[in-house]
Every structure is written in structure tokens, then in C-alpha cells.
Amino acid sequence: MGKIKVIGPQEANGEITISGSKNSALPILAATLLTDERIILNNIPNLADVNTMIEILENAGKKVTWQDSTLIIDTVSDINSILPYGPVRRMRASFNVLGPLTIRNKYAKVALPGGCSIGVRPVNFHLEGLKKLGIESQIEHGFTHSKYIGAPDKTHISLPFPSVGATEHLITTAVLLENTETILTNCAQEPEIIDLCNFLISMGAKIEGHGTSNIKIHGVKQLHGTEYTIIPDRIEAGTYAILGAVLGKEITLKNIIEDHLFSLLDIFEKIGINYKMKKNTLTIKGISKLELSPVDVETATFPGFPTDLQPQLMVLLSLIPGRSSVTENVFKTRFNHVDELNRMGAKIFVESNTAIITGVSKLSGAPLEATDLRASAALLIAALIADGETIINNVDHIFRGYERLFEKLENVGLKIEYYE
Structure with a gap:
């Protein structure tokens, strides 16, 4: 160091x-796993955490190209739901790929995340919410093993604390649950969550109430490519x-x-x-x-x-x-x-x-x-x-x-x- x-x-x-928001870029980059079509993201900061997320996407089957402050993201192989320990352990936001990967391939294996030493930040809010969306998970040897067993027609998830990461993770997962209505309450209301929702809406997601503590999501069958500029x-x-x-x-x-x-x-x-x-x-x-x-x-x-x-x-x-x-x-x-x-x-x-x-x-x-x-x-x-x-x-x-x-x-x- x-x-x-x-x-x-x-x-x-x-x-x-x-520069562009790091805390917007990371969950938005994780959400690009929801489609195989091209995504163009503008105003992306060239930071260590962003490059870690790019490494995770590349391990999952994406090709990511820098053009100044723009990222062009394409899919070059079948999406891989088993991610290595190395890049995931470096930062907290990497865990947000678990839900999208599990929905895409019906299973995923993702290392528990790392990040700054600023206090305990458990992933239980994430896993308990994902369970209500039809994703069963267990932790073994430092990895989260998840499988999709099917989502209900309607589900209500009330977060015990307005966690930014859990709010982003559950939104990103729920948007691709076709014919499932998800209501999230006690959500975090950070501008980065609004940015993520606006990005997902530009891909064809159906989201209401972002920017408030209550968010409603109507799952769709698939999402499409888009070009988007972050805050x-x-x-x-x-x-x-x-x-x-x-x-x-x-x-x-x-x-x-x-x-x-x-x-x-x-x-x-x-x-x-x-x-x-x-x-x-x-x-x-x-x-x-x-x-x-x-x-x-x-x-x-x-x-x-x-x-x-x-x-x-x-x-x-x-x-x-x-x-x-x-x-x-x-x-x-x-x-x-x-x-x-x-x-x-x-x-x-x-x-x-x-x-x-x-x-x-x-x-x-x-x-x-x-x-x-x-x-x-x-x-x-x-x-x-x-x-x-x-x-x-x-x-x-x-x-x-x-x-x-x-x-x-x-x-x-x-x-x-x-x-x-």
C-alpha cells in the first residue's frame, strides 16, 4: 500500500x-447482468472499485470496454454464475450480483463480500429478502450458494433497516421475476437508488415509488439494452x-x-x-x-x-x-x-x-x-x-x-x- x-x-x-457517482456505478454495473444486449454507460468514474466490478462482470461472461468516461458492455459468452473469491472479496457492492445471477441461471455461487473496515455489515438482510423472492441460500466455506425455486405471484418485503445495499439488491433481482409483484417497504431513499431504478426503467423494468420508502415492482420476462448517464x-x-x-x-x-x-x-x-x-x-x-x-x-x-x-x-x-x-x-x-x-x-x-x-x-x-x-x-x-x-x-x-x-x-x- x-x-x-x-x-x-x-x-x-x-x-x-x-466525477460520476461510484455508488451509482457499482449497482448499475451489477444490473447489466440482467440482459445480454449491449449497455452503454456514460459518466463512469475510473476507480479501483469500478474496475473490480468490471473484473466480476468479465468473469461472468461480459466484455467491457472503456472509451473515456463511457463503458460499453457486451455479452460474449454464456453467463457464468460461479464467481471467484478474488475480486468479490474486495468490496461490499460485489454481493449485488448474487440475485441477478441466480435468476438468470437458477443457481449461483458467490463469495461473501469484503470492503472497508468500518463496522459490521451483515448480508442477512439481502438473503432474507431474496428468500421471499424465491431464492434459497446457504453459506459454506466463505461462499453463498443460491438456487431459484420459484417466486410467488405477490410478495411483500419489509426491511428491518433501510439498507442501501439490500434495497438495491432486491430491486435488481425482482425486476426480472415475470408475473411477480414485489412490494418493498422501509427502503433506503438515497439518490443512487433512484439512479439505479431509472437505469432499470430505461431497460424496460416496471418500477414505482423509487425515491420513497415504499417501492413496487412488476416483474418482466426480459430487459433490453440501453444507454444511460449516471449522476x-x-x-x-x-x-x-x-x-x-x-x-x-x-x-x-x-x-x-x-x-x-x-x-x-x-x-x-x-x-x-x-x-x-x-x-x-x-x-x-x-x-x-x-x-x-x-x-x-x-x-x-x-x-x-x-x-x-x-x-x-x-x-x-x-x-x-x-x-x-x-x-x-x-x-x-x-x-x-x-x-x-x-x-x-x-x-x-x-x-x-x-x-x-x-x-x-x-x-x-x-x-x-x-x-x-x-x-x-x-x-x-x-x-x-x-x-x-x-x-x-x-x-x-x-x-x-x-x-x-x-x-x-x-x-x-x-x-x-x-x-x-
């Missing part, structure tokens, strides 16, 4: 264009927005959907961050920390504040005079970055699932260890504002979620050095 060296403090000034990445946008608040002289972010950032912008207003939103462009001016106010934040599923921005926001709150707090309600042990920030001089105390943050006047460079994707981004922001040299070890997590990272940082005048 590589390292990043940063000499701070630095100031950011310039423009960044936000911009709201987590990348939020990360650079927080970077702008911490470091910015003035940063302009293009390709933004304001409604997707509402919870973060609401926090900016409470803190006193100066920003302007016009059409699809967000401009942020960094201001004196003395003018800012502390806040209390709780993570939640959309439209609440996203857990994927919690580590980055904590860097900003660490520099605000007074006492702030962050309560983590999604992945309750997602505080691996706290010890590293404290090594830089932050004052953060964790009790249960709440971090109590007392603002400090500055951070100091230190050797750090990155533990996951979003923690890596948070530590990079901290390193850029800290006095002196910081070396972030094990930093390659960051390339799973931030396309053309070095280029975008250079666009706003920030300098970092990467080495292995």
Missing part, C-alpha cells in the same frame, strides 16, 4: 469538476466542499446536484461557512475559524447527513472553537480516524457512538495510518491544513472513491507526493 507525503499548511484556490458523486462533491471550507481561498465545484448535498449545506449554514449555489455549481470561501460556530451532527440514511462524509466533517469540526459532536448512527464503530486526528493535535473523545470534539487552533503534521476510504480522505484534508510534514500510510484506499485525485488537487493549487 502506498504513502502520501504532505507539507502544510496549504491553501486551495481554483475549480474542480465532480455525479455527492460524496466526492461533499469531500471537496469540506476541503474548501477548511483550506479554501475560493473553490468552485462543478457538476453538483444541490438536493443531494442539502444536509451538508445545512450544516455549513449553521457553522457559518460562506458558500453560493448557482445551477449546478457550488462556490465555497474559506473564512476565519474564529467566525465559525460549533454544531451537533447525527449521521442517518438519506436525506440525513451521510456517514460517508462523517470523517471529513470531523476534520472541519476539530478546527472550530467550542464543543461539537458527531453521533454515528449508520456504522456505529466508524471512528478509526479519531486516534489519527488526535495524533495531529485534535481533541476528540469517543463515547459509545458519539464523538465529542473540542476545537483547537491548529493541527500538526504526524505519521498517520489510513484504515478505510473515507478516513483516508479525512486524513488528507487534515494533512493539508496541518503545520509541517505528514505522511499517511496505507493510503491506497483513497483510490477506491476519488477519481483523478492528484489532478483535481493540482487544479486548486494543492501539492501532495505519492510513493510506494
